[in-house]
Amino acid sequence: MAGMSSLSAAQRFHAYANPARFMALSARLVAPLGVLTALLIAAGLWFALVASPPDYQQGETVRIMYVHVPSAWLALFGYSVMAVASAVALIFRHPLADVAAKSAAPIGAAFTFLALVTGSLWGRPMWGTWWEWGDARLVSMLILLFLYLGYMALWATIEEPVRAARAAAVLALVGSVNLPIIRYSVDWWNTLHQPASVFRMDGPTIASSMLLPLGLMALGFTVLFVTLLLVRMRAEIMRRRVRKLRLARAASGAEA
Amino acid sequence: MTEFLHMGGYAAFVWPAYGLTVLVIAGLVWQSIADYRAQTALARKLEELSGGRVRRAASSERDGEAQ
Numbered sequence: 001m002a003g004m005s006s007l008s009a010a011q012r013f014h015a016y017a018n019p020a021r022f023m024a025l026s027a028r029l030v031a032p033l034g035v036l037t038a039l040l041i042a043a044g045l046w047f048a049l050v051a052s053p054p055d056y057q058q059g060e061t062v063r064i065m066y067v068h069v070p071s072a073w074l075a076l077f078g079y080s081v082m083a084v085a086s087a088v089a090l091i092f093r094h095p096l097a098d099v100a101a102k103s104a105a106p107i108g109a110a111f112t113f114l115a116l117v118t119g120s121l122w123g124r125p126m127w128g129t130w131w132e133w134g135d136a137r138l139v140s141m142l143i144l145l146f147l148y149l150g151y152m153a154l155w156a157t158i159e160e161p162v163r164a165a166r167a168a169a170v171l172a173l174v175g176s177v178n179l180p181i182i183r184y185s186v187d188w189w190n191t192l193h194q195p196a197s198v199f200r201m202d203g204p205t206i207a208s209s210m211l212l213p214l215g216l217m218a219l220g221f222t223v224l225f226v227t228l229l230l231v232r233m234r235a236e237i238m239r240r241r242v243r244k245l246r247l248a249r250a251a252s253g254a255e256a
Numbered sequence: 257m258t259e260f261l262h263m264g265g266y267a268a269f270v271w272p273a274y275g276l277t278v279l280v281i282a283g284l285v286w287q288s289i290a291d292y293r294a295q296t297a298l299a300r301k302l303e304e305l306s307g308g309r310v311r312r313a314a315s316s317e318r319d320g321e322a323q
Contacts, residue, residue, distance in 0.1 A: 049274070050260070060264035067277045110284050118273040125269050224281065231288045238295035245302035 018095050019237050026230045033227040040220030047213035055210075062210070064122040069198075070218040072115035074225055075144060076179060078108020081229070082151070083176040086169035096233070098165035099240075101172060102155055103232035107225055109148035116141055127192050136185035137193035140178060147175040161240060 048066035055062035082104045089097035119138070120130045132138055151171055158164035186195040197205045204211060263270040 054264060059266060060270055061266045063263070063270050064273045067273055071277070107284065110280050114277055114280055117276055121269045121273045125266055228284060228288050231292055235288065235292035235295050238292065238299050241299045242295055242302060245299065245306060249302065249306060 019099075022096055023234060023237060026234055030227060030230055030234075033223055033230070037220055037224040037227055040216055040223060044213055044216035044220050048217060052209050052213050053207075058126055061122055061125050064118055065210070066213045066217045068115060068118040068122055069214060070221040071111045071118060072141070073218060074221050075108055075112035075115050075141070076182060077222070078104050078111060078225065079144060079148070079172075079176065079179060082108060083172050083179075086172040089165055090169050090173075098161075098169065099233050099236045100229065101169065102165070103229055103236050105148055105152050105155075107228050107232070109145060109152065111221070111225075112141065112145045112148060116145065123192070129192075132192050135191040135193050136189040137182065137191075140182045140185050143178055144182060147171075147178060151175070161243070 044066065048063055052063075054060045082101045085097045085101035085104065088094050089101060116138075119141075123132070124130050151168055154168045154171055155164050158167060186193050198211070198214070206214070261267060261271075
Protein backbone atom coordinates (compact mmCIF):
# COMPACT_ATOMS: atom_id res chain seq x y z
CA MET A 1 0.00 0.00 0.00
CA ALA A 2 2.94 2.34 0.68
CA GLY A 3 3.87 2.28 -3.00
CA MET A 4 0.39 3.40 -4.06
CA SER A 5 1.31 7.00 -4.91
CA SER A 6 4.31 5.95 -6.99
CA LEU A 7 2.12 3.93 -9.37
CA SER A 8 1.36 5.59 -12.68
CA ALA A 9 -2.27 6.41 -13.43
CA ALA A 10 -2.40 3.63 -16.01
CA GLN A 11 -1.09 1.06 -13.57
CA ARG A 12 -3.56 2.14 -10.98
CA PHE A 13 -6.34 1.80 -13.55
CA HIS A 14 -5.24 -1.71 -14.34
CA ALA A 15 -4.85 -2.76 -10.73
CA TYR A 16 -7.90 -1.15 -9.19
CA ALA A 17 -10.30 0.67 -11.50
CA ASN A 18 -11.86 -2.41 -13.04
CA PRO A 19 -12.51 -4.25 -9.76
CA ALA A 20 -13.73 -1.01 -8.19
CA ARG A 21 -16.17 -0.40 -11.01
CA PHE A 22 -17.23 -4.03 -10.84
CA MET A 23 -17.91 -3.69 -7.10
CA ALA A 24 -20.09 -0.62 -7.66
CA LEU A 25 -22.03 -2.17 -10.54
CA SER A 26 -22.50 -5.62 -8.98
CA ALA A 27 -23.70 -4.09 -5.69
CA ARG A 28 -26.68 -2.70 -7.56
CA LEU A 29 -27.34 -5.91 -9.54
CA VAL A 30 -27.29 -8.63 -6.88
CA ALA A 31 -30.64 -7.90 -5.14
CA PRO A 32 -32.82 -7.52 -8.29
CA LEU A 33 -31.19 -10.61 -9.83
CA GLY A 34 -31.88 -12.55 -6.65
CA VAL A 35 -35.56 -11.58 -6.78
CA LEU A 36 -35.74 -12.54 -10.47
CA THR A 37 -34.15 -15.92 -9.66
CA ALA A 38 -36.74 -16.62 -6.95
CA LEU A 39 -39.66 -15.66 -9.21
CA LEU A 40 -38.45 -17.77 -12.14
CA ILE A 41 -37.75 -20.85 -10.02
CA ALA A 42 -41.06 -20.51 -8.11
CA ALA A 43 -43.00 -20.35 -11.40
CA GLY A 44 -40.81 -23.14 -12.81
CA LEU A 45 -41.52 -25.41 -9.82
CA TRP A 46 -45.27 -24.82 -10.09
CA PHE A 47 -45.32 -25.93 -13.73
CA ALA A 48 -42.75 -28.67 -13.15
CA LEU A 49 -44.54 -30.36 -10.25
CA VAL A 50 -48.21 -29.39 -10.61
CA ALA A 51 -49.29 -27.78 -13.88
CA SER A 52 -47.69 -30.15 -16.38
CA PRO A 53 -48.77 -33.62 -17.50
CA PRO A 54 -46.99 -36.91 -16.73
CA ASP A 55 -45.22 -38.45 -19.72
CA TYR A 56 -47.12 -41.16 -21.62
CA GLN A 57 -44.09 -43.46 -21.35
CA GLN A 58 -42.19 -42.27 -18.29
CA GLY A 59 -45.12 -41.33 -16.07
CA GLU A 60 -44.32 -38.92 -13.23
CA THR A 61 -40.56 -39.56 -13.40
CA VAL A 62 -40.43 -37.11 -16.30
CA ARG A 63 -40.63 -34.36 -13.66
CA ILE A 64 -37.03 -35.16 -12.72
CA MET A 65 -36.15 -33.74 -16.15
CA TYR A 66 -37.01 -30.21 -14.97
CA VAL A 67 -34.16 -30.20 -12.46
CA HIS A 68 -31.85 -32.66 -14.23
CA VAL A 69 -31.61 -31.00 -17.65
CA PRO A 70 -31.16 -27.38 -16.44
CA SER A 71 -28.51 -28.61 -13.96
CA ALA A 72 -26.64 -30.35 -16.79
CA TRP A 73 -26.85 -27.25 -19.01
CA LEU A 74 -25.52 -25.05 -16.21
CA ALA A 75 -22.76 -27.58 -15.52
CA LEU A 76 -21.54 -27.06 -19.10
CA PHE A 77 -22.28 -23.33 -19.11
CA GLY A 78 -20.28 -22.94 -15.89
CA TYR A 79 -17.30 -24.70 -17.36
CA SER A 80 -17.52 -22.58 -20.52
CA VAL A 81 -17.52 -19.41 -18.41
CA MET A 82 -14.53 -20.75 -16.47
CA ALA A 83 -12.60 -21.67 -19.62
CA VAL A 84 -13.29 -18.38 -21.42
CA ALA A 85 -12.42 -16.35 -18.31
CA SER A 86 -9.23 -18.42 -17.91
CA ALA A 87 -8.23 -17.68 -21.53
CA VAL A 88 -8.89 -13.96 -21.01
CA ALA A 89 -6.84 -14.06 -17.79
CA LEU A 90 -3.90 -15.75 -19.55
CA ILE A 91 -3.92 -13.63 -22.71
CA PHE A 92 -5.03 -10.15 -21.57
CA ARG A 93 -4.21 -10.32 -17.83
CA HIS A 94 -7.56 -8.70 -17.17
CA PRO A 95 -7.70 -8.27 -13.37
CA LEU A 96 -11.26 -9.61 -13.09
CA ALA A 97 -10.92 -12.62 -15.39
CA ASP A 98 -9.27 -15.04 -12.98
CA VAL A 99 -11.59 -13.83 -10.21
CA ALA A 100 -14.52 -14.77 -12.47
CA ALA A 101 -12.99 -18.15 -13.37
CA LYS A 102 -12.28 -19.04 -9.76
CA SER A 103 -15.76 -17.95 -8.66
CA ALA A 104 -17.55 -19.95 -11.39
CA ALA A 105 -15.96 -23.27 -10.39
CA PRO A 106 -17.89 -24.17 -7.21
CA ILE A 107 -21.20 -23.16 -8.83
CA GLY A 108 -20.49 -25.31 -11.89
CA ALA A 109 -19.33 -28.18 -9.69
CA ALA A 110 -22.59 -28.03 -7.68
CA PHE A 111 -24.69 -28.17 -10.87
CA THR A 112 -22.57 -31.05 -12.23
CA PHE A 113 -23.11 -32.95 -8.99
CA LEU A 114 -26.87 -32.30 -9.22
CA ALA A 115 -26.99 -33.40 -12.87
CA LEU A 116 -25.25 -36.67 -11.95
CA VAL A 117 -27.38 -37.47 -8.89
CA THR A 118 -30.75 -36.48 -10.38
CA GLY A 119 -29.78 -38.42 -13.51
CA SER A 120 -29.09 -41.44 -11.35
CA LEU A 121 -32.47 -41.05 -9.63
CA TRP A 122 -34.13 -40.88 -13.05
CA GLY A 123 -32.08 -43.73 -14.51
CA ARG A 124 -32.95 -46.23 -11.80
CA PRO A 125 -36.73 -46.40 -12.56
CA MET A 126 -36.41 -45.79 -16.35
CA TRP A 127 -33.26 -47.71 -17.33
CA GLY A 128 -33.17 -50.10 -14.37
CA THR A 129 -29.76 -48.89 -13.24
CA TRP A 130 -28.32 -46.08 -11.09
CA TRP A 131 -25.14 -45.88 -13.14
CA GLU A 132 -23.66 -47.29 -16.34
CA TRP A 133 -19.89 -47.14 -16.91
CA GLY A 134 -20.41 -47.95 -20.60
CA ASP A 135 -22.42 -44.76 -21.23
CA ALA A 136 -20.23 -41.98 -22.61
CA ARG A 137 -22.55 -39.16 -21.48
CA LEU A 138 -22.50 -40.38 -17.88
CA VAL A 139 -18.76 -40.94 -17.75
CA SER A 140 -17.88 -37.63 -19.47
CA MET A 141 -20.09 -35.78 -16.95
CA LEU A 142 -18.27 -37.52 -14.10
CA ILE A 143 -14.98 -36.39 -15.65
CA LEU A 144 -16.39 -32.84 -15.73
CA LEU A 145 -17.02 -33.05 -11.98
CA PHE A 146 -13.42 -34.19 -11.42
CA LEU A 147 -12.13 -31.34 -13.61
CA TYR A 148 -14.04 -28.85 -11.47
CA LEU A 149 -12.75 -30.43 -8.25
CA GLY A 150 -9.18 -30.54 -9.57
CA TYR A 151 -9.41 -26.89 -10.59
CA MET A 152 -10.65 -25.91 -7.12
CA ALA A 153 -7.97 -28.03 -5.45
CA LEU A 154 -5.28 -26.27 -7.49
CA TRP A 155 -6.51 -22.85 -6.30
CA ALA A 156 -6.61 -24.14 -2.74
CA THR A 157 -3.08 -25.55 -2.75
CA ILE A 158 -1.16 -22.68 -4.38
CA GLU A 159 -0.90 -19.85 -1.86
CA GLU A 160 0.11 -17.01 -4.17
CA PRO A 161 -2.91 -15.81 -6.26
CA VAL A 162 -1.00 -14.93 -9.46
CA ARG A 163 0.71 -18.33 -9.66
CA ALA A 164 -2.47 -20.18 -8.66
CA ALA A 165 -4.44 -18.30 -11.32
CA ARG A 166 -2.00 -19.28 -14.08
CA ALA A 167 -1.86 -22.98 -13.15
CA ALA A 168 -5.63 -23.19 -12.72
CA ALA A 169 -6.24 -21.42 -16.03
CA VAL A 170 -4.07 -23.92 -17.89
CA LEU A 171 -5.97 -26.82 -16.28
CA ALA A 172 -9.33 -25.22 -17.16
CA LEU A 173 -8.28 -24.79 -20.81
CA VAL A 174 -6.89 -28.31 -21.17
CA GLY A 175 -10.05 -29.73 -19.59
CA SER A 176 -12.28 -27.85 -22.04
CA VAL A 177 -11.71 -30.62 -24.64
CA ASN A 178 -14.23 -32.53 -22.51
CA LEU A 179 -17.03 -30.05 -23.42
CA PRO A 180 -17.61 -31.15 -27.06
CA ILE A 181 -17.19 -34.76 -25.93
CA ILE A 182 -20.09 -34.31 -23.48
CA ARG A 183 -22.19 -32.45 -26.04
CA TYR A 184 -21.83 -35.03 -28.80
CA SER A 185 -21.39 -38.16 -26.65
CA VAL A 186 -25.03 -39.14 -27.21
CA ASP A 187 -24.57 -38.96 -31.00
CA TRP A 188 -21.12 -40.52 -31.25
CA TRP A 189 -21.79 -43.41 -28.87
CA ASN A 190 -25.37 -44.56 -28.97
CA THR A 191 -25.97 -46.02 -25.52
CA LEU A 192 -28.42 -45.52 -22.66
CA HIS A 193 -28.64 -41.73 -22.50
CA GLN A 194 -31.11 -40.24 -24.93
CA PRO A 195 -29.97 -37.70 -27.55
CA ALA A 196 -30.79 -33.97 -27.35
CA SER A 197 -34.48 -33.10 -27.68
CA VAL A 198 -34.41 -29.32 -27.18
CA PHE A 199 -31.35 -27.83 -28.92
CA ARG A 200 -31.65 -29.69 -32.24
CA MET A 201 -31.09 -28.56 -35.81
CA ASP A 202 -34.72 -29.41 -36.61
CA GLY A 203 -36.19 -27.76 -33.51
CA PRO A 204 -37.34 -29.17 -30.16
CA THR A 205 -39.12 -32.52 -30.16
CA ILE A 206 -40.71 -32.32 -26.72
CA ALA A 207 -44.30 -31.19 -26.00
CA SER A 208 -44.80 -27.47 -25.31
CA SER A 209 -46.49 -28.34 -21.98
CA MET A 210 -43.10 -29.73 -20.92
CA LEU A 211 -41.02 -27.09 -22.68
CA LEU A 212 -42.55 -24.34 -20.48
CA PRO A 213 -41.42 -25.70 -17.06
CA LEU A 214 -38.10 -26.73 -18.59
CA GLY A 215 -37.57 -23.24 -20.00
CA LEU A 216 -38.56 -21.51 -16.75
CA MET A 217 -36.28 -23.72 -14.65
CA ALA A 218 -33.39 -23.32 -17.12
CA LEU A 219 -33.80 -19.53 -17.11
CA GLY A 220 -34.12 -19.51 -13.31
CA PHE A 221 -30.96 -21.61 -12.91
CA THR A 222 -29.10 -19.36 -15.36
CA VAL A 223 -30.03 -16.15 -13.51
CA LEU A 224 -29.15 -17.94 -10.25
CA PHE A 225 -25.74 -18.77 -11.72
CA VAL A 226 -25.11 -15.14 -12.67
CA THR A 227 -26.26 -13.90 -9.24
CA LEU A 228 -24.07 -16.37 -7.38
CA LEU A 229 -21.14 -15.61 -9.69
CA LEU A 230 -21.42 -11.89 -8.81
CA VAL A 231 -21.64 -12.59 -5.06
CA ARG A 232 -18.68 -14.97 -5.18
CA MET A 233 -16.62 -12.54 -7.28
CA ARG A 234 -17.33 -9.81 -4.73
CA ALA A 235 -16.21 -12.15 -1.94
CA GLU A 236 -13.04 -13.03 -3.87
CA ILE A 237 -12.16 -9.37 -4.46
CA MET A 238 -12.61 -8.70 -0.73
CA ARG A 239 -10.45 -11.77 0.07
CA ARG A 240 -7.63 -10.31 -2.06
CA ARG A 241 -8.03 -6.95 -0.39
CA VAL A 242 -7.69 -8.68 2.99
CA ARG A 243 -4.57 -10.45 1.73
CA LYS A 244 -3.03 -7.17 0.54
CA LEU A 245 -3.85 -5.39 3.79
CA ARG A 246 -2.30 -8.22 5.79
CA LEU A 247 0.86 -8.16 3.66
CA ALA A 248 1.08 -4.38 4.02
CA ARG A 249 0.72 -4.64 7.79
CA ALA A 250 3.33 -7.38 7.94
CA ALA A 251 5.70 -5.25 5.85
CA SER A 252 5.24 -2.23 8.10
CA GLY A 253 6.04 -4.35 11.14
CA ALA A 254 2.66 -4.24 12.84
CA GLU A 255 1.44 -7.47 14.34
CA ALA A 256 -1.45 -8.87 12.25
CA MET B 257 -52.68 -34.19 -2.08
CA THR B 258 -51.82 -37.81 -1.26
CA GLU B 259 -51.92 -38.53 -4.98
CA PHE B 260 -49.56 -35.59 -5.59
CA LEU B 261 -47.10 -36.83 -2.98
CA HIS B 262 -47.41 -40.37 -4.37
CA MET B 263 -46.07 -39.23 -7.80
CA GLY B 264 -47.63 -42.21 -9.59
CA GLY B 265 -45.52 -44.62 -7.56
CA TYR B 266 -42.24 -42.80 -8.28
CA ALA B 267 -42.16 -40.69 -5.10
CA ALA B 268 -38.91 -42.38 -4.02
CA PHE B 269 -37.17 -40.95 -7.10
CA VAL B 270 -38.93 -37.66 -7.84
CA TRP B 271 -38.85 -36.16 -4.33
CA PRO B 272 -35.20 -36.94 -3.54
CA ALA B 273 -34.24 -35.35 -6.89
CA TYR B 274 -36.06 -32.13 -5.98
CA GLY B 275 -35.07 -32.23 -2.33
CA LEU B 276 -31.40 -32.61 -3.12
CA THR B 277 -31.54 -29.84 -5.73
CA VAL B 278 -33.09 -27.44 -3.19
CA LEU B 279 -30.58 -28.48 -0.53
CA VAL B 280 -27.48 -28.06 -2.71
CA ILE B 281 -28.63 -24.71 -4.13
CA ALA B 282 -29.62 -23.37 -0.68
CA GLY B 283 -26.25 -24.45 0.71
CA LEU B 284 -24.39 -22.75 -2.14
CA VAL B 285 -26.37 -19.51 -1.72
CA TRP B 286 -25.80 -19.52 2.05
CA GLN B 287 -22.05 -20.25 1.73
CA SER B 288 -21.57 -17.57 -0.95
CA ILE B 289 -23.28 -14.86 1.13
CA ALA B 290 -21.54 -15.91 4.37
CA ASP B 291 -18.13 -15.82 2.66
CA TYR B 292 -18.80 -12.37 1.20
CA ARG B 293 -19.89 -11.02 4.59
CA ALA B 294 -16.91 -12.54 6.39
CA GLN B 295 -14.36 -11.18 3.90
CA THR B 296 -15.96 -7.72 3.88
CA ALA B 297 -15.96 -7.54 7.68
CA LEU B 298 -12.32 -8.65 7.77
CA ALA B 299 -11.27 -6.07 5.17
CA ARG B 300 -13.07 -3.30 7.12
CA LYS B 301 -11.39 -4.32 10.35
CA LEU B 302 -7.93 -4.38 8.77
CA GLU B 303 -8.51 -1.03 7.06
CA GLU B 304 -9.45 0.52 10.41
CA LEU B 305 -6.42 -1.02 12.13
CA SER B 306 -4.08 0.28 9.44
CA GLY B 307 -5.31 3.83 9.89
CA GLY B 308 -4.87 6.74 7.49
CA ARG B 309 -2.39 5.40 4.98
CA VAL B 310 -4.58 2.56 3.77
CA ARG B 311 -7.66 4.69 3.96
CA ARG B 312 -6.03 7.06 1.47
CA ALA B 313 -5.45 4.12 -0.85
CA ALA B 314 -9.05 3.02 -0.40
CA SER B 315 -10.33 6.49 -1.25
CA SER B 316 -8.19 6.71 -4.40
CA GLU B 317 -9.85 3.43 -5.28
CA ARG B 318 -13.22 5.06 -4.92
CA ASP B 319 -12.04 7.87 -7.22
CA GLY B 320 -11.41 5.22 -9.84
CA GLU B 321 -14.97 4.09 -9.39
CA ALA B 322 -16.31 7.49 -10.35
CA GLN B 323 -14.43 7.66 -13.66
